[in-house]
Amino acid sequence: MKREPIAPDELELCVIRDFGGRWMLLTAGENAPGRFNTMTVSWGALGVIWNKPLALVVVRPSRYTFEFMERADSFTLCAFPGEYRDALTLCGTKSGRTFDKVRAAGLTPIPSTAVAAPGFDEAELILECRKMYSDDLRPDRFLLPEIEANYNGHDYHRMYFGDILAVHGISQYRTNAIH
Numbered sequence: 001m002k003r004e005p006i007a008p009d010e011l012e013l014c015v016i017r018d019f020g021g022r023w024m025l026l027t028a029g030e031n032a033p034g035r036f037n038t039m040t041v042s043w044g045a046l047g048v049i050w051n052k053p054l055a056l057v058v059v060r061p062s063r064y065t066f067e068f069m070e071r072a073d074s075f076t077l078c079a080f081p082g083e084y085r086d087a088l089t090l091c092g093t094k095s096g097r098t099f100d101k102v103r104a105a106g107l108t109p110i111p112s113t114a115v116a117a118p119g120f121d122e123a124e125l126i127l128e129c130r131k132m133y134s135d136d137l138r139p140d141r142f143l144l145p146e147i148e149a150n151y152n153g154h155d156y157h158r159m160y161f162g163d164i165l166a167v168h169g170i171s172q173y174r175t176n177a178i179h
């Protein structure tokens with residue numbers, strides 16, 4: 001996939017559609033076999049905090065990826081063309097603990113430019129993020145009763161704030177708006 005560097009403030013993306021609806025792969029670890037893991041995510045946010053561009057992801061402790069997120073100081077978020085929907089379903093239903101899902105999904109890990117966590121050559125968008133904060137979602141702070149229904153196993157997410165250090169994407173992700 002031919003991607004080009006995009007400044008974070010030029011990134012054109014609808015988070016609710018492109019993250020929540022089209023899903024992304026969250027990857028942490030190092031670019032060597034068995035030293036990273038990836039999983040599908042559809043909950044998260046992009047924004048700004050501490051004057052830095054922010055990618056926020058939430059990961060349940062039961063995920064194998066959680067172990068990599070805890071050990072590593074970086075992660076990537078990758079978005080894919082529509083034909084990779086089955087690959088994303090696979091990465092969101094199988095655990096890397098027992099299964100080489102990257103290979104099964106037909107994905108090719110590639111080095112990132114600014115962080116240790118790899119991206120994937122098939123991605124149309126790659127966000128390279130440095131971890132800058134993490135904390136656990138606390139049920140005693142839930143303000144809507146329906147939220148608890150997401151946690152039958154009391155497997156409350158840990159959230160990670162990533163400082164977006166680099167973005168590479170196909171040209172459709174670069175804004176052409178004139179402000």
Ligand SMILES: Cc1cc2nc3c(=O)[nH]c(=O)nc-3n(C[C@H](O)[C@H](O)[C@H](O)COP(=O)(O)O)c2cc1C
Nearest residue numbers: 040041042043059060063064065092093094095096
């Ligand atoms: C569409 C979709 C979105 C998902 N979003 C998240 C998420 O935001 N956070 C999370 O912890 N798990 C999420 N999951 C579940 C993980 O991707 C899934 O449990 C995966 O198999 C974990 O793999 P691992 O054990 O190799 O880390 C999602 C799954 C799917 C199919």
